[in-house]
Amino acid sequence: MNIEEIIKQLLDSDISAYKIAKDTGVSQSIITRLRNGDREIDQLTVGTAQKLINFWLSK
Template sequence: MKEDIRKLIESDITGYKINKETGISESNISRIRSGKIELGSISLDNATKLYEFYKKHKEDIKPPQV
């Protein structure tokens, strides 16, 4: 689960899209992406939302373009 959430967080899917489907604020998504909030420190509720989002969209999740 944690590795799948990491793939989502590191993907190029916008914080806006994640926010609209999960209800997790764009600022929290941004803080997770920037490392200000560690992935292991997010609430169980948010982890569940992010994991469900990942499962729904895993075909669309690609690593960020370097």
């Protein structure tokens, strides 16, 4: 499984953008824009991608 697939699983989950933002430190607006397709996963910084991956894998 690659980075993009892992983050996509998180974004497709029922976890709220607020909860993800609160637990990862990633802006809620970034998460919402990713979910809405206004921002692409491959445009994330490495640090942001790592925070999202770590959060998802800890679930």
